[in-house]
Amino acid sequence: MSSSIHKYDMGVIGNCSYMAYIDTEARVQWLCLPRFDSSFLFGGLLDKEKGGEFSIAPESGSFSTKQYYIKNTNILCTEFHAQNGSFKVTDFAPRFYHFSRYFKPLMLVRKIEPLSGEPVVKVVCTPKGEWGRIDPDIVMASNHIRYLNLESQVRLTTNIPLNYVRERKSFVLNDPVYLVLTYGEPLEAPLVSTAEEFYQETKKYWTKWVKTASIPALYQDEVIRSALVLKLHQYEDTGGIIASGSTSLPEKDGAGRNWDYRYCWIRDSFYTLNAFSNIGHFEELEKYFHFIQNIVLNEPKAIQPVYGISGDKILTEKELSLSGYMNNRPVRIGNSAFTQRQNDVYGQLLTSLLPLYTDRRLDTERNMRQTRLVSWLLDRIAETMETPDSGIWEDRDRQQLHCYTFLFHWAGCRAAGKIARMMNDDVLNKKAQEIGRSSQVQIERCYNSKLKAYTQAIDSEELDASSLQLINMRYLDSASEKAKAHLAALEKKLMTPEGLFYRYLNGDNKGVPETSFLICSFWYIEALANVGRIADACAALERVLKCSNHLGLLSEDADGQFGQWGNFPQAYSHVGLMNAVYRIAARQDVPMFY
Numbered sequence: 001m002s003s004s005i006h007k008y009d010m011g012v013i014g015n016c017s018y019m020a021y022i023d024t025e026a027r028v029q030w031l032c033l034p035r036f037d038s039s040f041l042f043g044g045l046l047d048k049e050k051g052g053e054f055s056i057a058p059e060s061g062s063f064s065t066k067q068y069y070i071k072n073t074n075i076l077c078t079e080f081h082a083q084n085g086s087f088k089v090t091d092f093a094p095r096f097y098h099f100s101r102y103f104k105p106l107m108l109v110r111k112i113e114p115l116s117g118e119p120v121v122k123v124v125c126t127p128k129g130e131w132g133r134i135d136p137d138i139v140m141a142s143n144h145i146r147y148l149n150l151e152s153q154v155r156l157t158t159n160i161p162l163n164y165v166r167e168r169k170s171f172v173l174n175d176p177v178y179l180v181l182t183y184g185e186p187l188e189a190p191l192v193s194t195a196e197e198f199y200q201e202t203k204k205y206w207t208k209w210v211k212t213a214s215i216p217a218l219y220q221d222e223v224i225r226s227a228l229v230l231k232l233h234q235y236e237d238t239g240g241i242i243a244s245g246s247t248s249l250p251e252k253d254g255a256g257r258n259w260d261y262r263y264c265w266i267r268d269s270f271y272t273l274n275a276f277s278n279i280g281h282f283e284e285l286e287k288y289f290h291f292i293q294n295i296v297l298n299e300p301k302a303i304q305p306v307y308g309i310s311g312d313k314i315l316t317e318k319e320l321s322l323s324g325y326m327n328n329r330p331v332r333i334g335n336s337a338f339t340q341r342q343n344d345v346y347g348q349l350l351t352s353l354l355p356l357y358t359d360r361r362l363d364t365e366r367n368m369r370q371t372r373l374v375s376w377l378l379d380r381i382a383e384t385m386e387t388p389d390s391g392i393w394e395d396r397d398r399q400q401l402h403c404y405t406f407l408f409h410w411a412g413c414r415a416a417g418k419i420a421r422m423m424n425d426d427v428l429n430k431k432a433q434e435i436g437r438s439s440q441v442q443i444e445r446c447y448n449s450k451l452k453a454y455t456q457a458i459d460s461e462e463l464d465a466s467s468l469q470l471i472n473m474r475y476l477d478s479a480s481e482k483a484k485a486h487l488a489a490l491e492k493k494l495m496t497p498e499g500l501f502y503r504y505l506n507g508d509n510k511g512v513p514e515t516s517f518l519i520c521s522f523w524y525i526e527a528l529a530n531v532g533r534i535a536d537a538c539a540a541l542e543r544v545l546k547c548s549n550h551l552g553l554l555s556e557d558a559d560g561q562f563g564q565w566g567n568f569p570q571a572y573s574h575v576g577l578m579n580a581v582y583r584i585a586a587r588q589d590v591p592m593f594y
Contacts, residue, residue: 006563009023013232014245017035017237028044029045036242041129042127051128055124058084073203073207074092075091080119084117086115093108095202105185107181111199120170123179134150136149140166143162154181155187178191206228209231216590222552223279233571237310240288240311243567244569248324251514252515258331261567263309266307266342267342271575278578292349305394315335319331337390343380344407349377353373371419374420378413381439382435382438400456406439417429446467463489469523471486472526472530478531498516499543500547518554518557518570519570519573521543522580526579541581544558547563554573555567
């Protein structure tokens with residue numbers, strides 16, 4: 001890999017309570033506790049001076065590293081090879097079934113073990129509070145260091161001499177040593193045996209989770225890694241699924257498009273839950289359904305585009321005095337998208353929740369009692385049919401009557417109709433059919449006969465990659481000339497020279513996008529498969545896979561060299577990969593592993 005190609009040289013670990021980003025030199029570059037959307041304890045990703053440090057490295061001199069995941073797990077290993085010896089760092093967040101529930105403590109476990117020679121190692125641990133504004137007081141105890149004046153107690157328990165850590169002194173690594181960082185509840189059990197037990201149980205949990213997934217007999221490694229990454233983005237306490245664990249990673253160096261993605265976008269739900277359904281993991285789907293139920297119960301009039309992980313409605317956007325990733329500012333927390341009108345959310349919810357009513361493997365009898373939710377969502381579609389919105393790309397300057405919004409009005413009505421017919425509810429079915437016909441009329445108002453394509457919005461001549469979903473959602477017959485012409489128009493206008501896809505090319509309040517948006521490339525792959533261009537779909541997938549990093553993790557955006565930009569890892573991108581592979585597999589009748 002050329003050093004000029006920008007890649008995020010990090011892996012992520014987590015346990016559905018928190019996520020940690022660890023780079024190829026075993027530095028914790030990003031760790032927010034106690035929740036995904038909390039302040040960081042370690043935030044070197046956004047400010048090397050104010051972000052604190054949790055590093056493990058050779059004493060001095062040149063060295064090389066190798067980073068990888070334990071197969072079919074979210075356990076990350078980083079090997080160091082230096083002149084005087086080699087050693088390995090194993091990082092994981094404990095997660096396993098214990099006492100009839102999942103054990104997922106706010107605990108990071110780090111094991112350092114010698115591999116060869118006499119490696120000399122230095123450990124630094126300096127957490128920060130309130131976005132780098134607080135340097136905690138440090139108290140030494142018999143076998144741990146306490147960091148005070150933070151939101152909750154933070155403790156580092158280790159069998160490394162504490163003064164070596166406190167004073168940043170190097171030491172010879174003769175035997176394995178352990179570091180356990182806890183937030184809130186400290187580790188009171190024996191260090192070594194507990195860390196080893198937690199490692200074995202966590203490894204067993206993840207490998208079993210993967211074994212229970214159904215995957216196609218192609219691109220298995222990529223699908224498995226994407227599924228594991230996606231799982232880390234669900235906040236198990238409430239069931240909410242975040243877009244990414246990071247904030248303010250720019251869409252391109254100097255572009256100013258820096259956003260906080262540590263929240264739950266309603267529109268992502270359809271694609272995300274479809275991915276979980278494809279791999280046969282319904283527990284995540286049901287948890288998300290409960291998350292949505294609780295949101296709707298507290299929203300008598302309208303659904304926001306985005307919520308916090310516990311259903312928080314107010315996500316006030318603020319700028320922090322941090323230097324930013326590669327000096328890209330602003331650094332933002334919160335997201336003003338919560339104030340926008342994005343009317344596709346109602347259809348997104350109906351299509352997302354359809355399996356909970358129709359899939360016999362789920363508790364459909366209980367879900368049948370939630371008919372009020374279906375009718376309420378249909379009412380919202382009807383009310384917003386003529387109302388302009390900010391659209392899928394969250395335009396902050398203008399509102400339009402977006403084709404993508406009408407598509408999900410239509411798809412949501414189809415889903416509602418299926419639910420109604422299954423329940424023998426003629427009134428609900430009639431309501432769904434009538435509103436669905438209205439949405440179809442609106443979609444056709446977006447058709448431009450001159451371009452032979454559906455445009456971004458009514459009375460617009462701009463093309464938008466989101467309209468690829470007209471094919472993938474089966475609004476357009478994939479065998480029709482209209483579908484093929486629409487796809488050809490999008491290819492001509494929005495495909496990059498490298499074969500990736502822009503979202504759009506009309507300017508917005510930040511100018512014209514400079515990078516491609518990976519989910520659009522995956523939608524393109526699905527569309528190719530749907531119209532029967534399987535070879536082209538596979539070639540396009542190979543191109544997009546060049547955008548992953550050394551661990552197979554995908555960001556939000558990619559540049560012309562297949563470099564990574566935007567928040568990372570992006571759940572949406574991994575969802576796109578999974579759904580694209582399953583679409584190709586279905587069209588090729590590829591066998592499934594169950």
